[in-house]
Amino acid sequence: MLQQTQVETALPYYLRFLRRFPTPAALARAGEDAVLAVWSGLGYYRRARHLHAAARIVQREHGGRVPRDPESFGALPGIGRYTKGAVLSIGFGTRLPVLDGNVARVLARVFAARVAVRDPRGARHLWQIAAALMPARSPGDWNQALMELGATICTPRAPRCGECPIRRHCRAHAIGAEERFPAAAPRRATEQVRRAVALITRRGRVLMIRRQGALLEGLWEPPGVELERGEIAGAKLGAELGRLRVRSKIERTGDRVRHHITHRAIEVEVWRGTAEARVRPATTARFVAPGEPDLALTALARRLIATLPGVASGPRYSARPSRARRIVSRTSS
Numbered sequence: 001m002l003q004q005t006q007v008e009t010a011l012p013y014y015l016r017f018l019r020r021f022p023t024p025a026a027l028a029r030a031g032e033d034a035v036l037a038v039w040s041g042l043g044y045y046r047r048a049r050h051l052h053a054a055a056r057i058v059q060r061e062h063g064g065r066v067p068r069d070p071e072s073f074g075a076l077p078g079i080g081r082y083t084k085g086a087v088l089s090i091g092f093g094t095r096l097p098v099l100d101g102n103v104a105r106v107l108a109r110v111f112a113a114r115v116a117v118r119d120p121r122g123a124r125h126l127w128q129i130a131a132a133l134m135p136a137r138s139p140g141d142w143n144q145a146l147m148e149l150g151a152t153i154c155t156p157r158a159p160r161c162g163e164c165p166i167r168r169h170c171r172a173h174a175i176g177a178e179e180r181f182p183a184a185a186p187r188r189a190t191e192q193v194r195r196a197v198a199l200i201t202r203r204g205r206v207l208m209i210r211r212q213g214a215l216l217e218g219l220w221e222p223p224g225v226e227l228e229r230g231e232i233a234g235a236k237l238g239a240e241l242g243r244l245r246v247r248s249k250i251e252r253t254g255d256r257v258r259h260h261i262t263h264r265a266i267e268v269e270v271w272r273g274t275a276e277a278r279v280r281p282a283t284t285a286r287f288v289a290p291g292e293p294d295l296a297l298t299a300l301a302r303r304l305i306a307t308l309p310g311v312a313s314g315p316r317y318s319a320r321p322s323r324a325r326r327i328v329s330r331t332s333s
Contacts, residue, residue, distance in 0.1 A: 005044070054078060082098055084096065090140035097130035100149070105117075115182055115183055161178060163280060184222050195269055196236065221301035227269075233252070
């Protein structure tokens, strides 16, 4: 969960995940939908699928015990060099380095290394430094100390150098150029996207479709379409509902939801309608009760459902109806 996610964001998901799946065996027995539902809202859902697959391998090939051998552990799905070093050094005392964004920033400043962490050559250089500095004892404590130093003291902006225990050894601090290290990596341009989404209800349930393709695959959200310049949202949404074999008159609500997924800034037009009573939607769609515990909803879906009158009284949906016209969410795929 801490891959590309801060501790304070991941912590409630971590506690909820362990309550539902306290052991590798419990996780291995679960279906993918249940796993994604508990992970829902944390983003980067490939991590959840990898963790689920890894638990099944641990049960099948390692007798239900997480392997301590670096080669065996590193062969599990979703385990890269950083995760392998972090888990094995902290969990088993294995002498392996870590290099996340916080550690990279600390090392780049201490050694005044003008490298971009996201550049492969820069990353290789910093990995070499991290490996060379590894102590013979307590490698997990060392790695955690570096990560914590970067997270709390050696921050990207306005680092608290006066409180830093290693400032006397920091070359960037010595030349008064802490914020010039590490070198900034070029940012990917933000893509502006227009979408229209239909909230179709029937007897208190909401129509959901299962997403296909690489982005958010397997998660559920209301049917929607992306809009090109000049396209009429109502007509395109109507065609999508026809494809799903759902008959419903839809009306624009005037609500617009702003939503972010990595480099995509999405503005969503919200439409509503009521399905005919005997509608039998396509197999990729279903009517669901809001708050259904084992349904893996996208973050956008949860916020859209929260705009429906009388919905969102439970813990899974907390947006206030009075704020429904301007809902801002930031998640990851």
